[in-house]
Amino acid sequence: MSLDDLPAKSASLSRRAFLYLASLASLAPALVRGAQAAPSAASAKYSAAQLSEWNALLKEAAEFPLYSALFGRRSRRFGWGMEIPRGPLKFKSDKPPSSLDDFERSMLLAAGIGVSGQHNGIPYSDAESGLATYAARYTGRTVPTAAGIGSPDLFYTEDSGTYFVSTRDAKTDGNWAHERLSEPERVIAAAQEHTRQLSDKRIELPRGEPHYSAHNTWNANVPGSTVFIPVANVSEQFMGFLFIVAGSGFTVWDDQHARPAGDLEPFFKQGLLDPEKKYPLSYMEQYILTCSAVEMGDMGHNIVLALQTLGLGGWFFSGISPFSLMGAGAAKGLPGLGFRFQTDPKWGVPNPIGLDGIYESYCPPYHKDMRAAVEAYVNLKFGPGGAYDPKSPGPFLDNPKIKATAARPEPELVEAVVKIAEYIYATYGKFPGTVPSMYIRFYAQAHRLETAFYDKFIQDPYLATHGRNVARWLKKIGRA
DSSP: OOGGGSOGGGOOSOHHHHHHHHHHHOSHHHHOOGGGOOOOGGGGGSOHHHHHHHHHHHHHHHTOOHHHHHHHOOOBOOBTTOEEOSSTTOEEOOSOOOOOOHHHHHHHHHHHHOEEEEOOOOOOOTTOSSSOOOOSOOEEESSOOGGGOOOOEEEEEETTEEEEEOOTTOTTSOBHHHHTTTSHHHHHHHHHHTEEEEESSOOOOOSSTTTBOGGGTTTTTOTTOEEEEEEEEHHHHHHHHHHHHHHTTOEEEETTTTEESSOOHHHHHHTSSOTTSEEEHHHHHHHHHHHHHHHHHHHHHHHHHHHHHHTOEEEEEOOBOHHHHHTTBGGGTBOTTOOEEEOOTTSSSOEEEEETTTEEOSSTTTSSSHHHHHHHHHHHHHSTTSTTOTTSOOSSTTHHHHHTTOOOOOHHHHHHHHHHHHHHHHHHSSSSSSSOSEEOOOEEEEEOBOHHHHHHHOSSOOOHHHHHHHHHHHHHTTOO
């Protein structure tokens, strides 16, 4: 991939400056390790010709500069099999919808949610004498997460079915760039190891409002496409923030009712909480929802950048109702992903609380009560195999020694968080109180690009990688 692959009007940097920046950002040093890798058992699943093609694509991806992806990124919404029925851009594709292959899908999953080893954690906090314990996991991934809590994961739906991909607790995977991106069958295996099939069908919704925005009815979640669906456990993020805030002496203040969030007087007397240091509950919940949204957005954006590398069409969007997609219409025959919901006449929308046995929030019915939910979160971090277990993996040269300085929260702090959590759940009927317990809002779609549409209507329409992808797949379907 060179500067010549960029649309001409994007190339405002000098060639020398651009290539210098691009060389710094290139993924090649991390990816090109094929000579060091042992053959994978998965090779038997694929033909020699298929593996040869994928190895060439992997090499191309390794040499594709980051800045070429950034400045070549566009929302390319028109794919094979699609049609714009009327208007100035009326067009009908004459090509059949064609799904991603195993390599393409796995490379997109690696970009969106791949494991990069162990993150560095929070090295210091004035509120703690030893190692700061804000993070809930040390699993490093291709996306950042607030305070290392690391709750987001990913669903996707396509012609072959609907799936859940979880890497948040992949603490023993190592860095995929070193261990898995050396051979195509290794990255496929890495993605498959963390993928669980939920259904053998694509999620189908009526193609109109309120399920789809009007401008997405013709191209979103259509045959041939893969829709990647980031998800955030906001209740887990919120639980982590409650420990951070209360551990720093702040009083969670219910600003909607102008009172402390619970009977916190005992903790004022102990000096654990300062009644003059008020942290508004509504602000905190907006904060954690924003953090979750940013994490999900980073995941989707990484996938869209990888589309440029692989020469796939697609875009980052929000035009599918998350309630429909998650399953709020199950009683009307629209099961979506199958999430469980809470409802209350006082709320404007239903509250998704989890997918049973797969992705569950920190509240009833997944925990007996909020005390049990708080204790479960503490155990996630400090129990056997938790982030601060000296025997568990971590980023430090001497993990046992450094992790041994991490102190389990004092009983008084745990009790304060229990009281706050119980108050929020009792007052608002859910946890968190004013934002969703689970959050889906953004999507990244991948599909084969209908280059004929772009050649007809769009200036500087696509990159050379898109042309090569289309040429390769036309040959596969006998249309070369």
